Amino acid sequence: MVLTILHMFQDYTLHTHSIGFDGRDSVQAMINRAREMGFRTIGISNHFIVNPIIKDSKMYSYAVQGGYSNIYSASFNEVMSRFVPHYVEIEKLREQNPDMKILRGMEVDFFGNNKWRDGFEKAIQILKPDYTIGSAHFVEYGGTLLNTHDWKSADQQDQNEILKFYWENVANAALSGLFTWLAHLDLPKKAGLGIGDEWEEFEEIAVQSAAHTNTAIEINTSFYRKYLYEPYPSNRVLKMMAKNNVPTLLSDDAHNVENIGRHFDEAAQLIRQFGLKKFQR
Template structure:
């Protein structure tokens, strides 16, 4: 029997796209008897981000602050945020880890900016993700991809998986977030995607990367985490390290569906399970 994980390192707070302050998140974690918490707000930097289709929705929804056109812009947002988190860690005597959820772009200029940002900001850990695919001179998110015609959609979905593979190969991240993210809009469910999923899992394994089981999806019509059981079955044949992430955007989402996700670890016989300390110290 596994004991259900007593921490989360994938969370978001107010000022980015979360709904509670870091202090409120820590208080809730303590109330739940947890020993650790990590805050990992979005670090999304791309020169074309503000001209993407999704940006106006982000602005209208009040969370445009998670997107930056330049690394300087993102660094200037994160410096005061990290100072606040470090003060909170000192004043609460709690294992508060300071992280970021980074959108990976397979581009040397992006890489140079990212390396510079890490040197300046010194996060405890970085989560790698791919919310966007660069296609036809546009940054496309899952909704944009869903609206494409089928052959374009398949092409872009393939690019998505190549981005995930690139993120694993670069070895920049403590672990990779929500592997099959595009299923949130119903994409990539068909059997034809198994080959690229298998290829991706094998690249993750050989590059020594880790993954999360992200419990942020579980919806009545799609009651499962990222990644799917199809992928977890592939993961179970490797020794890829795994941890649970709630991707909490508010205090009431901390630890959501961790019991169900723990059952999956058991069912798929996944044995290489990361502790909070182990996950933070992987990079």
């Protein structure tokens, strides 16, 4: 199966997850599928999530039950014990798949404190990823880490506070200059939050922060729900990105082979419609 229309627009897919983390399929299976679909480059970007209290979070216990707790590390030593062999495996697959360009990425949860930043900078000096995706699946609130899934059950006042912390964290991730691009910018809509116009000013600060450091913002095609048929981010944010000249790329956030290239044709239309600047490396 070759989808020619989509490849006129983008012949790579860089936001993907594999087995051993929270993906379902092996790296080799992901490469095979990407090749089959006509992509020339694939990047593997498993979760790099390090926080000393992550294992106290509600999300961690769900992950243990679901068999994907490997994506959560309480220390940089722990995350390195997973990424070092993972990158060695990708290195080997490069040799075995010379027709494809295979990149080593990571989807990093940004935590704004100096200790985290110090540990992260040391880790990437050793791992030397080809690119880093900045994300914020958690907000530090009331002494705990709340995942997007937990925000929905908070009361209204807490929800607003959590969302403000979320946007502050995203803006700081953009300003840090640590990331090649930012993932699913308006993630709170996954929990049905942050959709009203009152959040526009917060989105604007995040987009301007990305513009300031020339950090790209992906169009993540994993959302597209029945009740809100759109990717991350919304048209409201896409307009801001065009106005601020922020580069973009298409991400499928594939957690299995079937997800590769999903909705890319539709999302490419949005890039044209809003006159967005294409991502260049």
